[in-house]
Amino acid sequence: MRLSQAGEAALMLYLGTETSPALSARVQAAARAVEAALGSDLVDLVPSYASLLIIYNPLTTDHFSVGERVRNAVAGLGDSEAGEGREVRLPVYYHPEAGADLESLAERAGLSVDDVIALHSGTEYRVYAIGFAPGFAYLGQVDERIAAPRLATPRQRVPRGAVAIADRQTAIYPAVSPGGWNLIGRCPVRMFDPAATPTMPVSVGDRVRFEAIDRARYLALGGEL
Amino acid sequence: MQPGLMSLLQDGGRFGQQRIGLTTGGPLDPEAFALCNRLLGNAPGATAIEVSFGGLVLKATVDTRLCVTGAELPLRINGVEQDRWRVHAVKSGDEIALDFATAGCRAYLGVAGGFNVAPQFGSSSTVVREHIGGLAGDKLQPGDELPCAAGSDGPLLFLPENLRPGYSDHALLRVIPGYQQEHFPALQKRRFFNSEYNVSERCDRMGYRLEGAAIECDIGGILSEGICFGAIQIPADGQPIVLLNDRQTIGGYPKIGAALSLDVARLAQLTPGATVRFEAISPEDAHNALHLARQRLYSLPLAESSI
Numbered sequence A: 001m002r003l004s005q006a007g008e009a010a011l012m013l014y015l016g017t018e019t020s021p022a023l024s025a026r027v028q029a030a031a032r033a034v035e036a037a038l039g040s041d042l043v044d045l046v047p048s049y050a051s052l053l054i055i056y057n058p059l060t061t062d063h064f065s066v067g068e069r070v071r072n073a074v075a076g077l078g079d080s081e082a083g084e085g086r087e088v089r090l091p092v093y094y095h096p097e098a099g100a101d102l103e104s105l106a107e108r109a110g111l112s113v114d115d116v117i118a119l120h121s122g123t124e125y126r127v128y129a130i131g132f133a134p135g136f137a138y139l140g141q142v143d144e145r146i147a148a149p150r151l152a153t154p155r156q157r158v159p160r161g162a163v164a165i166a167d168r169q170t171a172i173y174p175a176v177s178p179g180g181w182n183l184i185g186r187c188p189v190r191m192f193d194p195a196a197t198p199t200m201p202v203s204v205g206d207r208v209r210f211e212a213i214d215r216a217r218y219l220a221l222g223g224e225l
Numbered sequence B: 001m002q003p004g005l006m007s008l009l010q011d012g013g014r015f016g017q018q019r020i021g022l023t024t025g026g027p028l029d030p031e032a033f034a035l036c037n038r039l040l041g042n043a044p045g046a047t048a049i050e051v052s053f054g055g056l057v058l059k060a061t062v063d064t065r066l067c068v069t070g071a072e073l074p075l076r077i078n079g080v081e082q083d084r085w086r087v088h089a090v091k092s093g094d095e096i097a098l099d100f101a102t103a104g105c106r107a108y109l110g111v112a113g114g115f116n117v118a119p120q121f122g123s124s125s126t127v128v129r130e131h132i133g134g135l136a137g138d139k140l141q142p143g144d145e146l147p148c149a150a151g152s153d154g155p156l157l158f159l160p161e162n163l164r165p166g167y168s169d170h171a172l173l174r175v176i177p178g179y180q181q182e183h184f185p186a187l188q189k190r191r192f193f194n195s196e197y198n199v200s201e202r203c204d205r206m207g208y209r210l211e212g213a214a215i216e217c218d219i220g221g222i223l224s225e226g227i228c229f230g231a232i233q234i235p236a237d238g239q240p241i242v243l244l245n246d247r248q249t250i251g252g253y254p255k256i257g258a259a260l261s262l263d264v265a266r267l268a269q270l271t272p273g274a275t276v277r278f279e280a281i282s283p284e285d286a287h288n289a290l291h292l293a294r295q296r297l298y299s300l301p302l303a304e305s306s307i
Helices: A022-039 A062-075 A101-109 A113-121 A215-220 B031-039 B187-194 B263-267 B285-298
Strands: A002-007 A012-013 A040-045 A051-057 A087-094 A127-130 A139-142 A155-158 A164-165 A168-170 A176-177 A182-186 A207-212 B006-010 B047-051 B056-059 B062-070 B075-077 B080-082 B089-090 B097-098 B103-111 B170-177 B197-203 B207-211 B231-232 B241-243 B255-259 B275-280
Touching: A002 B255, A012 A062, A022 A040, A022 A051, A022 A062, A022 A127, A051 A062, A087 A113, A087 A215, A101 A113, A101 A182, A113 A182, A113 A207, A176 B089, B031 B047, B031 B062, B031 B103, B031 B263, B031 B285, B097 B103, B170 B263, B170 B285, B187 B275, B255 B263, B263 B285
Parallel strands: A087 A207, B170 B275
Antiparallel strands: A002 A012, A012 A051, A040 A051, A087 A182, A127 A139, A127 A207, A139 A168, A155 A176, A164 A168, A164 A182, B006 B047, B047 B103, B056 B097, B062 B089, B062 B103, B075 B080, B075 B097, B170 B255, B197 B207, B197 B275, B207 B241, B231 B241, B231 B255
């Protein structure tokens, strides 16, 4: 564990360096403990793969006090076992017309498009972090054979629902946005809906599986092309 | 009537929602925003309009009081130029215009009681990128109606001229070294703290991209992690990006530290071409500076118009 100053009102807690369900569970446990320890001095928490950003109110407390309370809270944590997590199934229409980089990704990997689809939909993913944009869930780990670096030039406009790969991470773009990930398909499920309860179909720790669907089913589920 | 280039409803900001990826939003110049509400006798976080660059024209539909603070955007009521940093009484039918900025670029227009906008995720702050807050998640559009209550009773306070902040075309950003700072070799840190940078064309509420001496880091990327307000990201091209109110909540570029919020507010008043320098500061000095600024903000003496 390492605790360091991030900004005038933020401390960063590093709990490890790897991507694993156990470490993710530890970050979640630390988030709960820090929340309880800081009470109303806490402004916001940003958990990620291996770290927890702790934002506090600098007018009611200071980094000495927060640091001590965070150290004590984390020292009191037992070993965190990765929970089972909820299983969430998300339909994906994998096709070049829905995923502009599907064919180039397959070519680069030396695989057929069908192999890429089988590998992407045949893996169970964990939700490691939510952030960047509202409802953007970082899922890992993608099979090494279809891992792909970000595009050299990001796209100005990635459509809502785009299913994408960057390195060994995969995600669904919750809204139209710029983006540099490799697009391989589209999911008709809304990943972030401010009017819905809950606002997101997944949360950190959930297990996600993608189910390949055809064009007709994608459109029937409300998907757009 | 006319929304101007970018006019956004903002309250104090949206907090406690970063776990679902919602950024904080809120006023880019919290000092000018807070003084606007203080002059009007409003709650500190009452919703006001952040007017970037200018060009806003409104028509009052109630009798109320209003105040404009922040950057130097000439204020005209029914065509007559009026003092900023001063509360004015307006009548239904009056036309209120904020012309284009002559110094700084963010001004705040508040009304007695604040604009009455339903909060989304606990805040009325507009984040256009997220389509959250404000009126339908967007900047002001022609024809928008901004709900506010009548409020003509109350003192017409003003901030004495010698206490009003000035807006220059330079900012000194005090920086708390942090995050991946140990991955920046000593020479690179010296270069960072001894070079002058220019604000680039790529500057918005998400971040200000600067141009100048490139800073090298001995790592290319990191496991994505939380980004605090004012964090200074160094992408592969070495040009620093200072991250502001509408920043992405997590990201994977190395960061050399984070700038003091008081100075980021000055940065956000700059336009492309303006100059920026950095200076290292300890967390203890930063903490003191925040407390002193807070104390000053709420002890500035306000005067009352005698008419």
